[in-house]
Amino acid sequence: MxxxxxxxxxxxxxxxxxxxxxxxxxxxxxxxxxxxxxxxASKKQVLDIPDDRFLAEFTKKVFQSGFVWRVVRQKWPDFEDVFFGFNIDKILLIPDEMLEQKASNPAIIRNFNKVKTIRENALMIEDVRRKHGSFAKFISEWPKDDLIGLWDFLKKNGARLGGNTGPYALRTLGVDTxxxxxxxxxxxxxxxxxxxxxxxxxxxxxxxxxxxxxxxxxxxxxxxxxxxxxxxxxxxxxxxx
Missing domain, CATH: 1.10.1670 (Endonuclease Iii, domain 2)
Structure with missing residues (x-):
């Protein structure tokens, strides 16, 4: 709108x-x-973004918020390994105990509150893809005259995606914002x-x-x-x- x-x-x-x-x-x-x-990116390029890349970028920006970006970038290959390449289905199967164990892994940045956002944002993406087919399709079909409405959606339905975190993740992925x-x-x-x-x-x-x-x-x-x-x-x- x-x-x-x-x-x-x-x-x-x-x-x-x-x-x-x-x-x-x-x-x-x-x-x-x-x-x-x-x-x-072009609309086609955005449509081709897999759901796991949205989750990965949301996670990266959550961890970079208030922290040294360089350190997050250095540790990022380990984040990918520890969290199954941010595969949505695998992330949603992680029980609380395993999530807490992963949060204490020295290979990543040990911040349990931020680690919890990975599963929470996976839930948001799963809910969206059930309704729209993919998160990329949802993003591509969002009304172009209501960009701040998309920001608000991420803030309200995601975890720690308010402020500049959600918009910066979208920009990094190539979404025009x-x-x-x-x-x-x-x-x-x-x-x-x-x-x-x-x-x-x-x-x-x-x-x-x-x-x-x-x-x-x-x-x-x-x-x-x-x-x-x-x-x-x-x-x-x-x-x-």
């Missing part, structure tokens, strides 16, 4: 052309800007498009509708637009020598 009114937001939002021009000036050339942008990075949040506050928490429904609606307005103006993906917003403000390090 559609949320908010993009027309109302577009009156206040900066025109995409202005945003883009500023990014070019900050990065030195349009060629540099294009080199820095990355593309989301903007992100509420520190620079993106700062941009919307500085331009008076939101006030208070960026996570309130009012703020999320304003942010989403602004991105949709820019998408209509530019023809770019939400992923590219999100990157451009982050390049347009804050520290100008990315892509600079």
């Amino acid at each position: 559609s949320v908010g009114n993009a027309k109302d937001i577009s009156v206040k939002a900066e025109a995409f052309a202005s945003l883009y021009d500023r990014v070019i000036k900050r990065k030195g050339s349009e060629a540099m800007v294009k080199e820095l942008l990355s593309q989301p 903007f992100l509420l990075s520190r620079d993106v949040e700062a941009y919307f506050h500085e331009h008076g498009l939101i006030s208070g928490s960026a996570r309130s429904k009012r703020s999320l609606t304003a942010i989403q509708n602004t991105f949709f307005t820019w998408q209509k103006e530019s023809g770019l993906s939400l992923q590219e637009l999100s990157q451009l917003v982050s390049f347009s403000c804050g520290d100008n390090y990315v892509g600079m020598v």
